[in-house]
Amino acid sequence: MSNTVLYETDGAIATVTLNRPGRLNAMNKELIVAMVETMERASSDLAIRVLILTGAGRGFCAGGDLAGFADGEFKEEQAIETKIADLRxxxxxxxxxxxxxxxxxAAINGACAGAGLSWALACDLRYAAQSAKFSTAFLNAGLSGDFGGTFSLTQIVGTAKARELYLLSDRFSAADAERLGIVSEAVPDEDLLAHVRGKALQMADAAPVALRCIKQNLNDATKLSMSEAMDNEADRHSRCGTTEDNTEAAKAFLEKRKPSFKGR
Structure with a gap:
């Protein structure tokens, strides 16, 4: 397997590290293929409750590697339908x-642009190093955008600000990203991974069934009517209430101790 994407697990936490530090972890074909394989692997492992995505070196991910566009790596002679299918x-x-x-x-440790920003925006939570810089970047490369960035950014910051960030393609700082709600917090560079791991441990120690159902509820909120979303809420909440973990949470609260969840 390619070493352009590193994958390691520690209990219920997986860490995915984009590993082309000499190119600020910019995407070439090898990295993209490795990321596809890694994400399929992680999503099929039900023992993983939290996944951290970060980059090696000074960058998170600078988007598509422009050197690849310049030397023709991304311009193979293919039917447009094949290109579309491969990208999708x-x-x-x-x-x-x-x-x-x-x-x-997403633990955004440095440059975060283009499709790299799209990956960060697709994550449930985002934290950034204070030195990190951001840009949608696609317009500057003569491209319209991929990897769901326009979809995710519009949901996070609203239509007006998403249009500004994509149509002007200006750079913005970690402080700006925090102010806009793109990241939950901008922290000192040296503290980023420890801070994110602390958040990951907090969730990994929570009731697994409830954690999974809460994420499903939040995803439903972006695509269903209120009535449909509440139907699913009622179903999941009631089912969580029948779990051993629900009983354990109540006992631990009354006994003033840390709960020991089993995921059932």
Whole structure:
């Protein structure tokens, strides 16, 4: 397997590290293929409750590697239908981050642009190093955007701000990203991974069934009517109420101790 994407697990937490530090983890074909494989692997492992996505070195992911566009790596002679199908398959990585049962956290340690920003936006939570820089970047590369960035950014910041960020393609700072709600918090660079891991541990220690159902409820809120979403809420809430973990949570609260959840 390619080493352009590293995958490691520690209990219920998986860490995915984009590993082309010399290119700020920009996407080439090898990295994209490795990311597809990695996300399929993670999404099929039901033991994983939280996944951290980060980058090696000074960057999170600078988007598509422009050197690849310049030397023709992304311009093979193919029918346009084949190009579309191949890209759409690669873009499933963003869907895995959003739709898989685990909670996904982007630890944005540096440059975050283009499709790299799209990956970050697809995550459930985002934290950034204070030195991180952001840009939608596609317009500057003569492209319209992929990996779900326009969809995710519109949901996070609203239509007006998403249009501004995409149509002007200006750079913005981690402080700006925090102010806009794109990241939950901008933290000192040296504290980022420890901070994110602390959040991951907090969720990994929570009741697994309830954690998974809460994510499903939140995903439903973006695509269903209120009535349909409440139907699903009622179903999931009632089922969570029949679990051993629900009983354990109540006992632990009354006994003033940390609960020991079993995921059932």
């Amino acid at each position: 398959q690669s873009m499933r990585t963003s869907q895995r981050l959003r739709e898989s049962s685990f909670v996904s956290i």
